[in-house]
Amino acid sequence: MRNILKHRAITLTELLVGISLISLVLIPAGSLYRNMVRSSVTGILINDLMNTGKRISAQIHDDLQNSCLPYRGAFQLSFDDLLQLHQSEDAGLAGMEICLYRYPRQPVYVKESHDLKNFNIVKLTRVCYRIEKSENSRLLKLIRTETFPGQPEIVKVLSDKLNFFKVSPLRKKLSGSKEAWFWDVAFQLATLPQNMADQKDPITADRSKGILILDFFDLAYSEFYNSLANNQFSPRNWNTGLVFQF
Amino acid sequence: MRIATKKLGDGFAFSEILIAILLFGLISLYLMQLFNFSNQGTMLVYYQHIAEKLAEEPIEFLRGTGYEGIIACEQNKFPEYKVDIWHSLADSNELTADDRPDAVSLFERKISLSPTVAEDTRGYLVRVVVRPVSTSSSFLQKRMEEVTCSAFILERP
Numbered sequence: 001m002r003n004i005l006k007h008r009a010i011t012l013t014e015l016l017v018g019i020s021l022i023s024l025v026l027i028p029a030g031s032l033y034r035n036m037v038r039s040s041v042t043g044i045l046i047n048d049l050m051n052t053g054k055r056i057s058a059q060i061h062d063d064l065q066n067s068c069l070p071y072r073g074a075f076q077l078s079f080d081d082l083l084q085l086h087q088s089e090d091a092g093l094a095g096m097e098i099c100l101y102r103y104p105r106q107p108v109y110v111k112e113s114h115d116l117k118n119f120n121i122v123k124l125t126r127v128c129y130r131i132e133k134s135e136n137s138r139l140l141k142l143i144r145t146e147t148f149p150g151q152p153e154i155v156k157v158l159s160d161k162l163n164f165f166k167v168s169p170l171r172k173k174l175s176g177s178k179e180a181w182f183w184d185v186a187f188q189l190a191t192l193p194q195n196m197a198d199q200k201d202p203i204t205a206d207r208s209k210g211i212l213i214l215d216f217f218d219l220a221y222s223e224f225y226n227s228l229a230n231n232q233f234s235p236r237n238w239n240t241g242l243v244f245q246f
Numbered sequence: 247m248r249i250a251t252k253k254l255g256d257g258f259a260f261s262e263i264l265i266a267i268l269l270f271g272l273i274s275l276y277l278m279q280l281f282n283f284s285n286q287g288t289m290l291v292y293y294q295h296i297a298e299k300l301a302e303e304p305i306e307f308l309r310g311t312g313y314e315g316i317i318a319c320e321q322n323k324f325p326e327y328k329v330d331i332w333h334s335l336a337d338s339n340e341l342t343a344d345d346r347p348d349a350v351s352l353f354e355r356k357i358s359l360s361p362t363v364a365e366d367t368r369g370y371l372v373r374v375v376v377r378p379v380s381t382s383s384s385f386l387q388k389r390m391e392e393v394t395c396s397a398f399i400l401e402r403p
């Protein structure tokens with residue numbers, strides 16, 4: 001009987017006090033853990049958006065800087081001719097396509113059987129940036145296609161987190177009648193929580209709701225256009241004698 | 247000397263629980279600060295990228311305008327790209343006014359042009375420095391250093 005009293009079970013009060021004490025410790029610990037996980041996920045998402053944004057920005061910059069026009073003989077050149085924009089007013093950004101010709105990435109080797117008549121003609125690469133709707137998301141896909149004569153088309157989805165995209169021409173007057181032309185590139189990448197897929201309100205950054213938006217911008221110019229605009233009467237050479245043919 | 251001992255089976259004293267909670271609170275606070283610090287670090291990478299782009303922009307602009315443009319810039323004919331003076335980027339930039347993120351206003355920029363001549367070739371060393379403005383958040387001022395970009399732009403026929 002004495003033994004039973006000595007090793008009695010815990011009382012309800014003791015149990016309740018114990019649970020309360022554990023709760024006192026676990027509730028802040030749980031909240032801390034949740035914040036830590038959220039913070040870590042946010043960090044990973046921002047890094048992911050950053051890397052994607054930098055890659056897209058560098059790719060667009062390279063394409064715009066190397067942009068040019070097929071040339072065979074004399075022609076009137078305008079800066080607007082370098083980019084062809086296709087956009088439906090009803091669809092907004094989705095369905096927009098921006099196309100250009102650019103110098104090829106691959107080196108062009110002279111072959112023994114080379115047609116001397118066209119010796120100074122460089123085959124160009126056709127590049128298009130297309131924006132499409134994503135499945136189950138309000139964000140858009142940015143797709144780049146590259147076509148080089150005689151080779152299969154290369155299609156690459158650069159991102160499926162696009163929120164905004166704009167390439168606009170800029171003109172800066174220099175002395176006299178001279179002027180310089182640039183492209184201003186601006187785009188946004190974003191991440192949204194799943195429950196926002198059906199909403200139609202404009203997206204604004206709110207970390208507490210898991211909405212992250214990063215802006216990217218760039219200024220680029222066409223070396224081809226500048227060299228022609230500044231040296232209008234120079235004869236065509238390897239750099240300015242160009243062609244695009246399938 | 248009297249040494250306080252505790253018998254097996256005694257519960258925790260109230261003061262012990264308070265001390266334990268205090269310690270736990272302090273550790274939690276430290277961990278929270280650690281994660282806040284890590285979050286700021288991630289954002290710092292983004293701000294660093296913006297600062298780099300702001301430093302590259304005048305160089306790209308001057309490359310695009312050519313040697314003639316650099317001379318015009320040296321005479322401060324482009325209000326967006328003032329030379330030898332720190333200017334805040336919060337001021338509206340006629341060239342790229344609408345397409346820049348708000349974060350741009352956290353920085354200021356200084357452009358320096360040094361003429362150089364080598365044999366028969368003339369050129370300019372363009373140096374652009376971007377730093378956070380004094381009114382930006384303290385974390386940006388403490389943790390972010392100046393970003394500098396330099397380039398030689400030569401006079402080409």
